[in-house]
Amino acid sequence: MARRPRNAPAADRARPAPARRRRRRGGKPGLPLWRVFAALFVIGTLAAAALLVSVARDLPDTSSLAAVERSSTIAFLDHRGRLIARRGSAHGHEVAVADLPPFLVDAVLAVEDRRFYSHPGVDVIGLSRAMLANIRAGHIVQGGSTLTQQLAKNLFLSPERTWRRKLQEMMLAFWLESRFTKDEILELYLNRVYFGGGAYGIEAASLRYFGKPASEVSLGEAALLAGLLKAPSRYSPVNDASRAAARATVVLDLMMQTGRITEAERVAAASTPIRVSRGASSPGAQYFIDWIFPSVREIAGPSHGDLVVRTTLDVDAQRAAEAALEGVLADPARAAGVSEGALVSLAHDGSVRAMVGGRSYVRSQFNRAILASRQPGSAFKAFVYASAFEAGLSPDDVRDDRPVRVGDWEPQNYNDTYRGEMTLREAFARSSNSIAVQIAEETGRGHVARLTRRLGMESPMRADRSLALGAYEVTPLELAGAYTPFANGGYRVSPFGIISIETEAGDLLFETPPPADRRVLDARTVSRMQDLLRAVVVWGTGRNAAVPGLETGGKTGTTNDFRDAWFAGYGADVVTAIWTGNDDNAPSDHATGGGPPALIFSAYMQSAPHSGLASGHSRPAGDGPAIAPPVGDAETVATPAGREEPRDPIAAFLAGLGGPDSE
Structure with a gap:
């Protein structure tokens, strides 16, 4: 490198070298990377500590852990004293x-917490597995909560699903593990967890479902309880x-896979029938309990103890009604495009013997028997003709x-098709719209x-021109109550479900x-109406409602676009109203009152205890209508705009001998 001359100007000698000048412009060297991470760690730790302090500040009081909170229970019995449900x-x-x-114990741990005896309250392995499964699925498909966490949630926390509540759950789980032994935690859980049917705790559940203490359950029964x-x-x-x-x-399989039982034990348990308490074997009865429950609470007051409510329901009739409804609607050929139904069956004094609010209480608690208001269609014509008979007309x-x-x-x-002159009996049995309107106007x-x-009938109605065709809305319970005077001699009833309310000690409240x-209704009008109602079942639009060996009568009804189908009638000691349709009010596949509802009525009456047929003791049929049915006439069904459509007898035969397509 050439040396700077000694005689160079002073300004040139004072100028720094380019390299040194660049170093000085860069300033001090940056902080080491480890110091940055250390600072972030400290900040994160402080933030986490602050969060935990904030969450811990809202933790609930744990001083009442040992006390089991017990509210009053209400046992509902049917009119013969058999248990229906507990609330x-x-x-x-x-x-x-x-x-x-x-x-x-093994059954519960197999499905709820396999590593219960090895984790400290939070199962990191199980939590990681659940998170991975949920990420893969894109939504929550598994839960990572341990049995201890579930106990903490059930005892102290709300069911909301937030990160704050989850943190509190984990903190309480660690607290429980530090204060109690594993067996004590398991006992707290088993004595408080909900098993359905109003039963809290393993002992109450075993008594509820099997009628025996938990210490006596079999392996299969244990698996069923754990599965709940x-x-x-x-x-x-x-x-x-099923x-x-x-x-x-599934529980038995998990027990075998985790080595808790052998293959032989699994096979033996799976092949052994489990007997569930018969008094609790009518799930659809919960619709009825929902109906009367508010009245029980109102009558007994808020501070009542344990109660025993004797109801009007008949467990056998209830089972028969549920089976009849499901048996028809589960068959696509007979259901004809309807997905739901409701049934109310009253004794002649108005006491409810059966109430089915829908096909499945588990899937839908909406009680269509008392809440679904639909147009009755031609089922309303019974009131039109009763008015005509009071005014002096007769069936002939x-x-x-x-x-x-x-x-x-x-x-x-x-289709503007009319049959000319006919008796009022035939007009009613064939469900003529024209004649119904004529006599309503007369x-x-x-x-x-x-x-x-x-x-x-209490639903709002207008006395306008379409009243005769049932162009207003009613519930199955209302329709059954209003039809009862036709069967009981003309006496009005108010449907009811409670016979008595007592304390557990037997004090009548x-x-x-x-x-x-x-x-x-006077006796003459009742007699004439029974004449017409029998004609509907014997040779009219309600032939599918006939019950061999039993006198029955009723009326079919179908509304616009086949959206609602009804049958209301009587037989033996009960009056029954049945509705079928779709919850979204969608049209059916031409389902009429003479189809699904009439078929349900027949199936119900053949198996219900009040008919006498279920036990083999049939009753003789009545005299039937006063005249024979006309020959060669077409049956009718309701069509759009409330009109009646004639059905070709040959087409009806091919469709099933007057099956679902008859009104």
């Missing part, structure tokens, strides 16, 4: 793990026996089935509306008074 927090006495069969913990209502044996059995088999009077006009309204039979719409009110004998 309230039914707790059994506390049991120790040492007093339970080892396989019962995932979803108590869904897997309850009283709601769905689903409960399948879930119990003749009217002309022809086009009619009321002001600017022209109700029509389907009698007076106001008279029809007043009679309907007198018989117990309430007793339903005997119904008042309030006659709303």
Whole structure:
């Protein structure tokens, strides 16, 4: 490198070298990387500590851990004293793990917490596995909570799913593990967890479902109880026996896979029938319990102790009603495009013997029997004809089935097809719209509306021109109550479900008074209406409702676009109203009142205890209608705009001998 001359100018000698000048411009060297991470760690630790302090500050009081909170229970019995259901927090006495069969404890741990005896309250392995599964699925498919965490949540926390609540759950789980032994934690869990059916705790659940203490359950029963913990209502044996059995088999498989039982023990348990308490074997009865439960609480007051409520329900009739409804609607050929139904069956004094609010209480608690208001269609014509008979007409009077006009309204039979002169009996049995409108106008719409009110119908209705065709909404319970005077001699009833309410000690708190004998139809009108109602079943649109060996009568009804189908009628000691349709009000596949509802009525009456047929003691049929059915006439069904459509007898035969396509 050339040296700078000694005689160079002073300015040149003072100028720094380029390299040194660049170093000085860079300033001090940056902080070492480890110091940055250390600072972030300290900040993160402080933030986490602050978060934990904040979460811990809101932790609930744990001082009442040892006390089991027990609310009052209400036992509901049918009219013969058989258990229907229990409501309230039914707790059994506390049991120790040492007093339970080892396989019962193993069954619970196999499905709830396999590493219960090895983790400190939070299972990192299980939590990691659940998180991985949820990430892969894109939504929550597994839970990573341990049995201790579930106990903490059940005892102290709300069911909300937030990160704050989850942190509190983990902190409480660590606290429980530090204060109690594993067996003590397991006892706290088993004595408090919910098993469905109002039963809290393993002892109450065993008594509820099997009628025996938990110390005496078999391996299969233990598997069934353990299977309930995932979803108590869904897997309850009283709601769905087949689903409960399948879930119990899954538990047995898990027990075998984890070495808790042998293959031979699994096979033996899976092949042994499990007997569930018969008094609790009618899941659809929960609709009825929901109906009367508010009245029980209102009558007894908020501070009542344990109660025993004797109801009007008949467990055997309830089972028959549920089986009949499901048996028809589960068959696509007979259901004809309807997915739901409801049934109410009343004794002649108005006491409810069966109430089915839908096909499955587990899937839907909406009680269609008392809450679903739908147009009754031609089922309303019974009130039109009763009004006509009060006004002096008789079943043998003749009217002309022809086009009619009321002001600017022209109700029509389907396709403008009319049959000419016919008796009122035939018009009713064939469900002629034309003649129904004619006699409503002759009698007076106001008279029809007043009679309907007198018989117990309370839904809003207008006495307009379409009243005769049932163009207003009713519930199955209302329709059954209003039809009852046709069967009981003309006396109005008010449907009821409670007979008495007593304390557990036997002190009577309430007793339903005997119904008042309030006659709303004279004997002549009742006799004439029974004549018409029998004609509908013997040779009219309700032939599918006939029951061999039993006198029955009723009326079919179908509404616009085949959206609603009804049958209301009587037989033996009960009056029954049945509705079928779709919850979204979608049209069916031409389902009519003479189809699914009539078929359900027939199946119900053949198996219900009040008919006498279920036990083999049939009753002789009545005299039937006063005249033979006309020959060669087509049956009718309701069609859009409330009209009646004639059905070709040959087509009806090919469709099933007057099956689902008859009104």
